[in-house]
Amino acid sequence: MALIECRELTKEYRRGENVIRPLQELDLEVEAGAFLALMGPSGSGKTTLLNLIAGIDQPTRGELIIDGEDVGKLSRSRLAAWRADYIGYVFQLYNLVPVLTAYENVELPLLLHPIKRRERHERVATALELVGLADRHDHYPRQLSGGQEQRVAIARAIVADPRIIVADEPTGDLDKPAAHAIMNLLTRLNQELGKTMIMVTHDAHTAEYAARTLHLDKGRLVESGAHIAAGAAMEAAS
């Protein structure tokens, strides 16, 4: 059974007199542990689909069933609790809280769970170590490079051990070496920790890290393809 199932998933909103449909009757299945890249031109609906899967937006019609639960029908507060359990979100612009240190930023998702302080500390330390920033735990975002900020954001996304990691253009604001490092990290999380990874990207090279790519246009799925292996991109890049 697929971890994520979209059935005739539609998103509409009004802008003045016009009805905008960024996503139209989309059907999709994503297996647990998959690494999926969403590509397409601006306005094609890829970020809308990502936001729906992440539970930060709700569909107008259709079903979005994740791990057997129709998240499109959850109330706002239950959806928040669901996000805390299921989703780790990596943003293009990192979105770290500027007045918090790297450690404190990573700790944020854990504050929602009844975890003892000691265990919280251990989990934050492990996450920072995994992204290679254990020695920068007391640095504020302004004291970090773009790549380092994104690695802190990834640590924040994984620290609560979510099943799905969604990434919206995770390398869009980074130079090539930093982008490569970030993609290697995401690939490791997918392959070594078995996290289901869904990533939006404009960049075909970045998409090659994913095992499968979906192309969207005008809110519809236009093409679906599988890469040979995510590891191939890693090797090619290095």
Add this chain to the structure above:
Amino acid sequence: MIRFRMMPLVIRQVTRHRTRTLLTAGGVATSMFLFVAVQAMQNGVAMATETSAADTTLVVYREDRYCPFTSRLPQYYLRDILTIQGVESAVPMKVVVSNCRASLDVVTFRGVPSEEFSGDYAARMTLIDGDLQQWRRRSDAALVGETLAARRGLKIGDRFDAAGVITYVAAIISSHEPQDQNVAYVHLDFLQQTTDRKLGTVTQFNIKVQSPKYLDSVARAVDERFASAEYPTSTRPEKAFVAQAAADMIELIGFTRWLGWGCLAAVLALVGNAIVLGVQDRIREHAVLQTLGYNSFLIQRLIVTESLLLGLLGGVLGAGLAVGVLQWGQFALTADGVSIPFAAGWTLILFGVGLSVLLGVVAGLVPAWQAARRPITTCFRAV
């Protein structure tokens, strides 16, 4: 409120937005300082003028006179007063003030005969320091009220000079009556000779009645007894007398109530403004928190707690400083020989801080509600 493990998050927001916090807390502290000072004056008026059911003291003054310089009564009235039914004791008193106008540092001397004073009248006072026997023995000795002693820095054995009267501090007394706290009791004949060299003339009589039920009847009887005399009298309960004597000053103090309300409005506006700006500035941050799984209600509570902390910080600073300054200065507004003390203590600090916290919470409610109801995706698009 939020869970304890969330508190560091709020505290970091307050402590790490240092400029905003200092400006807001500073503004709140200034407003609360003024509010507490106003409230201390209002409390002082209430303490000095609100008659309680247990009050048993009447003041006999010259009819239609409100200033101690113009109220002159023959000392021999005492004999007649003591014969009125319900009177337990009476003390003739000459009042001399260093400044007849309203001021924060007026020295009021009350000249009293030592034998009458030592009885019932002195019973309402507590000796803090010094020796009552020495006061009785020494003609220029003074029993100094605690507030006056603190304000002037007087100690036992000091000599002090005010209104041309030089006295020796023999004892320091305290009393629950604000009028006793801010005066120096000296011997009547000493004061009469030192000031106008007129023996036999006093400013007022203070009468202690046998029980509160005699207050009205004794007051009426005294005024009737002297109605056709050369110096007719006007007799009122002590606190009503204070209210009448300081009516102008009390009216002005009453007006400051509006200043107090203005201070509270300023607190509300300051904290509200800081939180609104903070929330607008952190739209994306709140959207990120919601993406991580923080629900709307939690976001609201985080914002309101931050607002509460700003109010608390400013309130503690402002109210604490105000009470500290007022306690240190022992200020009292005095006019025509009656004192209105600034009544400030722990209760007022707690009241000020509580009000500040409450206003902080109220100021945070609307921005918190606005922040929490925005859809997450809209927040990301908005910035």
